[in-house]
Amino acid sequence: MTVAATLVPLQAVVFALVVLGAPLVVLTRDPLRQALVNGVYGVSLVLLFVVLAAPDPALSMLVVSGIAYPLVILAAIARSRGERRRPKELGDD
Amino acid sequence: MSYLPYAVAAWLFLVGLAGVATSKNLIHLAVCLTVTQSASYVLLLTVGYVKHGNAPIFKGIPLGAPAVDPVVQALTLTDVVVSVVVVALILALALDAHRLSGTVDPDGIADISG
Amino acid sequence: MTRRVRIALLAPALLGLGTLFAWAIAGLPPFGEYRGPYGFVLNQIVVPLRHTTNVVMATTFDVRGIDTMGEEFILYASVLGVTLLLRDETGARQVERNTRRLRDDTVRLVGVLMVGGGLLVGLWLVAFGYITPGGGFPGGVVLAGAILVLYLIGSHRDYRPFRNEHVLDPLEGIGTGGYVVVGLAALVGGLAFLTNLFGFGQTGTLASGGSIGILNAAAGIAVTIAMLLLFAEFLETYVVPLEPEDVGS
Numbered sequence: 533m534t535v536a537a538t539l540v541p542l543q544a545v546v547f548a549l550v551v552l553g554a555p556l557v558v559l560t561r562d563p564l565r566q567a568l569v570n571g572v573y574g575v576s577l578v579l580l581f582v583v584l585a586a587p588d589p590a591l592s593m594l595v596v597s598g599i600a601y602p603l604v605i606l607a608a609i610a611r612s613r614g615e616r617r618r619p620k621e622l623g624d625d
Numbered sequence: 626m627s628y629l630p631y632a633v634a635a636w637l638f639l640v641g642l643a644g645v646a647t648s649k650n651l652i653h654l655a656v657c658l659t660v661t662q663s664a665s666y667v668l669l670l671t672v673g674y675v676k677h678g679n680a681p682i683f684k685g686i687p688l689g690a691p692a693v694d695p696v697v698q699a700l701t702l703t704d705v706v707v708s709v710v711v712v713a714l715i716l717a718l719a720l721d722a723h724r725l726s727g728t729v730d731p732d733g734i735a736d737i738s739g
Numbered sequence: 740m741t742r743r744v745r746i747a748l749l750a751p752a753l754l755g756l757g758t759l760f761a762w763a764i765a766g767l768p769p770f771g772e773y774r775g776p777y778g779f780v781l782n783q784i785v786v787p788l789r790h791t792t793n794v795v796m797a798t799t800f801d802v803r804g805i806d807t808m809g810e811e812f813i814l815y816a817s818v819l820g821v822t823l824l825l826r827d828e829t830g831a832r833q834v835e836r837n838t839r840r841l842r843d844d845t846v847r848l849v850g851v852l853m854v855g856g857g858l859l860v861g862l863w864l865v866a867f868g869y870i871t872p873g874g875g876f877p878g879g880v881v882l883a884g885a886i887l888v889l890y891l892i893g894s895h896r897d898y899r900p901f902r903n904e905h906v907l908d909p910l911e912g913i914g915t916g917g918y919v920v921v922g923l924a925a926l927v928g929g930l931a932f933l934t935n936l937f938g939f940g941q942t943g944t945l946a947s948g949g950s951i952g953i954l955n956a957a958a959g960i961a962v963t964i965a966m967l968l969l970f971a972e973f974l975e976t977y978v979v980p981l982e983p984e985d986v987g988s
Contacts, residue, residue, distance in 0.1 A: 547633055550667070554637045554660050558644030563652040570656050577663055581701075584670045585680045585693045587872035588795045589701040591864070593666075595877045599884035600709040600966065601659065607973035608652055608716040612723045627769040635760035639753050646749045673778060676771035681782055682872060684792040684943060692794075694778030695785075699798040703810040706876040706962060710817040713969050717824040732742050 543583045549576045567605040571597055630671040637664035651719035651729045655712050662708050666701045673697035790939045791948040796869040800954040804933040807954075808918055811961050815915050818965045825972045850892030857885025865959035869948050875955045879962025887970055902971040907964050914961025921950050921957070 553573040560566040574597020581590035641661030648654040673694030679686055681695040719729060726734040768774050781802065782794055791797045799807050864878030890898040900906070922933035930936060937949035945952070 547630060551633055551636060554640045554663075557660050558640055558657050561649065561653060563650055563656070566653055566656050570659065573660070573663075577666070580667065581670060584674050585678055586670050586698045586701070587680050587682065588698055588793075588874060588877075589666065589670065589705060591872055592702045592705040592874075592877040592880075595880045595884070596705055596709050599887070600706075600880055601712070603884075603887065603970065604709065604713045604716055604973060605652065605656060607970075608655075608720060611720055611973070612652065612729050627771065628764050628767070630770045631764040631767055632760075635757065635764065638760070639757060642756070643749060643753060647746055671770060672767065673773055674771055675773045675778075680872070681778075681794040682792060683782075683786050683794065684871060688783070688786055692782045694773055694775070695781055695794040695798045696778055696803065698795045699803055700806070702795065702874065702876055703799060703807055706880060707810050707813050707817075709880075710814050710821075710965060710969060713973070714817045714820045714824075717821045717972075721824050 540583075546576070546579045546583050550580050563605065563609050567602050567609070570605070571602055574598070574601065630674075631668065634664045634668035634671065637661070637667060649730055649732075651722065651731055652716065654731065655715045655719060658715065659708070659712060662704075666705065669697040669701050786942065788939075789935065789948050789951065790942040791869045791951055792943055793869045793871060793874075795872075796874050796955065797948065797951055799874070800869070800951045800958070801933075801935050801948075804922070804954065807958065808922070808933075811915050811918055811958060814961065814965050815911065818911070818968050821969060821972050825975075847892050850888050853888045854885050854892075857881055857888060861885055861963075865956065866945065868955045868959070869951050870943060870945070875958030875960075876962055879959045880966055882959075882963045883966030883970065886967060890970070890974070901967055902974075904968070904971070907968050907971070911961060911964040911968065914957050914959075914964055917957035918954055918961070921953055 550573075553569075553576045557566060557569050557573050560569045574593060577597070578590050578594045581587075581593060638661055641657050641659075641664065644657030644660065645654050648657060673696070675691055675693045678691045678693040681692040681698065683690075683692075722734045723729050728734060781798060785794045785797045785802070786792060789797050789801060861878050861880075861882035861884075864873035864881060865875050866878075868874035868878060886898075886901050889901070925934040925936050926932055928934075928936060933950075935949040935951065937953075939949050940947035
């Protein structure tokens with residue numbers, strides 16, 4: 533009946549990290565901070581894919597959560613804030 | 626006890642869904658959707674796992690060695706990359722709503738017209 | 740539906756969904772005891788038949804090639820949707836000119852090294868995708884990321900060739916359409932769509948797998964250009980029309 537009978541302990545630790553990471557991503561309400569927490573959650577997912585003997589999805593998830601997701605989220609945040617600025621402030625850059 | 630990994634996938638799905646339903650910000654909603662998507666990846670890979678199996682890449686290991694299922698890994702790896710672009714589409718929808726109504730609150734954009 | 744009603748409905752809905760999940764999970768085989776014959780059969784026959792050592796990539800581009808074609812079209816349609824949504828039809832938008840270069844030389848040096856390293860890693864991932872882990876999909880994102888670092892550390896003039904839609908759009912078509920053309924080439928010969936009809940070469944070298952290599956390269960091009968188009972759309976910001984003396988870098 534023990535979990536360790538079927539799971540290698542490393543897999544159990546990584547599964548626990550993923551289980552803890554998901555509510556952290558959801559509970560972070562500020563989108564800017566959430567982009568960072570999502571990146572860390574992505575790394576925990578990469579570890580999970582590696583211990584599940586899946587190197588190709590692990591590479592894809594690493595690249596995506598490190599490059600692509602932060603980019604689109606931060607660009608969306610910047611655009612959703614930038615349009616409310618007054619024209620004079622933009623001209624000072 | 627050996628069904629716990631599948632329960633992890635269900636937990637991720639429900640947490641992401643709860644985040645989407647209670648979100649006050651469309652960008653926060655899109656990131657909660659990525660948590661829901663990760664539930665599908667975890668489920669796929671845990672269904673295909675073979676105990677003490679190697680990765681299904683046979684360079685350096687002999688051909689008959691036990692390996693995990695390659696089909697679910699193929700599904701997962703294309704899905705991971707394509708879902709970025711789909712989330713970008715959702716964020717573009719959120720930006721469009723922001724442009725038309727001035728807010729990114731899902732409850733505040735209910736009265737746009739045209 | 741107001742927010743209160745939505746949250747009040749959430750708890751019973753999640754409970755019901757959780758019950759359905761528990762019922763579904765009870766019907767699965769225990770973790771680690773994968774029973775299905777498809778995976779075992781593929782692991783045994785793909786390497787002798789197609790001479791590629793990466794069975795996952797062979798599955799993606801050969802055994803389940805139709806699914807990957809569908810995924811590439813999802814990519815294409817999503818980029819199309821983003822372009823249509825973020826284009827302003829009133830015509831009052833200007834492209835932001837990033838006229839400032841980074842002042843800090845150390846950061847710029849690290850950035851330049853990252854561009855070079857990222858391009859090499861991305862090209863290696865795409866090229867050797869069907870021999871070692873990797874493939875067109877992660878390799879394409881790494882390539883697009885390396886070009887994005889160029890945007891971050893350089894001025895507008897350095898990045899402008901990579902946001903020119905007149906160049907990117909045909910390349911995206913080559914990537915996505917090339918996949919379909921390779922599939923149609925098999926139809927011309929009287930075989931089924933996407934049959935692997937090129938020579939298979941020697942196991943473990945670059946010249947193996949037949950059309951898997953070509954489809955891998957096409958997918959890599961499609962993903963890179965799709966990411967670049969996405970970056971170009973998101974990074975163009977709305978600014979007021981620039982004064983004549985502000986233009987120029």
